[in-house]
Amino acid sequence: MILIHCPYCDEKRPEIEFANAGQAHIARPLDPSGQTDAEWEAYLFIRANPRGRHHERWRHVHGCGRFFNAVRDTVTDKFEATYKAGEPRR
Amino acid sequence: MSDALIRHEPVSETPCVAHGVRISLAPPMQRYTLRARYAQDLERVFKVKIPSKIGASEGGIMCLGPDEWYLRRQAGATIPTSEGLPVAVADVSERSICLVIEGPRAAEILMSGCPLDLDQFAVGRATRTIYETVEIILIREAEDRFHVEVWRSFAAWLWMAMTTAARH
Ligand SMILES: [Zn+2]
Numbered sequence: 001m002i003l004i005h006c007p008y009c010d011e012k013r014p015e016i017e018f019a020n021a022g023q024a025h026i027a028r029p030l031d032p033s034g035q036t037d038a039e040w041e042a043y044l045f046i047r048a049n050p051r052g053r054h055h056e057r058w059r060h061v062h063g064c065g066r067f068f069n070a071v072r073d074t075v076t077d078k079f080e081a082t083y084k085a086g087e088p089r090r
Numbered sequence: 091m092s093d094a095l096i097r098h099e100p101v102s103e104t105p106c107v108a109h110g111v112r113i114s115l116a117p118p119m120q121r122y123t124l125r126a127r128y129a130q131d132l133e134r135v136f137k138v139k140i141p142s143k144i145g146a147s148e149g150g151i152m153c154l155g156p157d158e159w160y161l162r163r164q165a166g167a168t169i170p171t172s173e174g175l176p177v178a179v180a181d182v183s184e185r186s187i188c189l190v191i192e193g194p195r196a197a198e199i200l201m202s203g204c205p206l207d208l209d210q211f212a213v214g215r216a217t218r219t220i221y222e223t224v225e226i227i228l229i230r231e232a233e234d235r236f237h238v239e240v241w242r243s244f245a246a247w248l249w250m251a252m253t254t255a256a257r258h
Contacts (some may be wrong), residue, residue: 001205008144008147008155008156009144009217010144011145013206014205014206014220015218016205016220017205017219028114040181061223062218062220062225063155063217063218063219063221064154064155064158065154065155065157065158065218066156
């Protein structure tokens, strides 16, 4: 079983306690009504699908309950880093 | 008295005694979930030290997350009330039941379904985690005694899974 470092609990915890929550660092538009259809489409539906290094949101759902960000390699499934929500992209 | 008459427990009230481990239902107690951005605000309500490290417990108050605590008191206890502070205190007494797992094989039985390394889980620690597929709150009360808080609707299945592991 993979151990994932939760930045809030500050310890490595078993993978089964976590849930993946999709691509990270996608900010909701500050001016929603000013968006074009294409911009809304990009915000809502268009996601990266890299082979390799990927920024993702994860949630320690069966632990502290918090969402955080992670850099994970989609080929090796290795977690390069995890950091708290709101911290700059790594 | 009427409480005792209408109470229906989801698991056996007869303890399961197996080689090196005993699993029993704890008496009813009062449970509260506490939410606050800052532990100090809860300290102003409860007038006790509130643990701020996730996984720590102190005086029956466990820190489950960065803004979440869990408080247990014996049935009939009263807790302080307050107004005007940015905290939320919700009574969740009947949401869960508590199973007591004790004996020299207690940690072994728990590790049969819980992925945590309990050798690294010191006395006094408390955390939300998983047993098989069921979410639990695991509390280490002593070297060979644990409390498992589980939601009522999952309790019958958890009892079956744990007593099966104990008899194995
Ligand atoms: Zn956590």
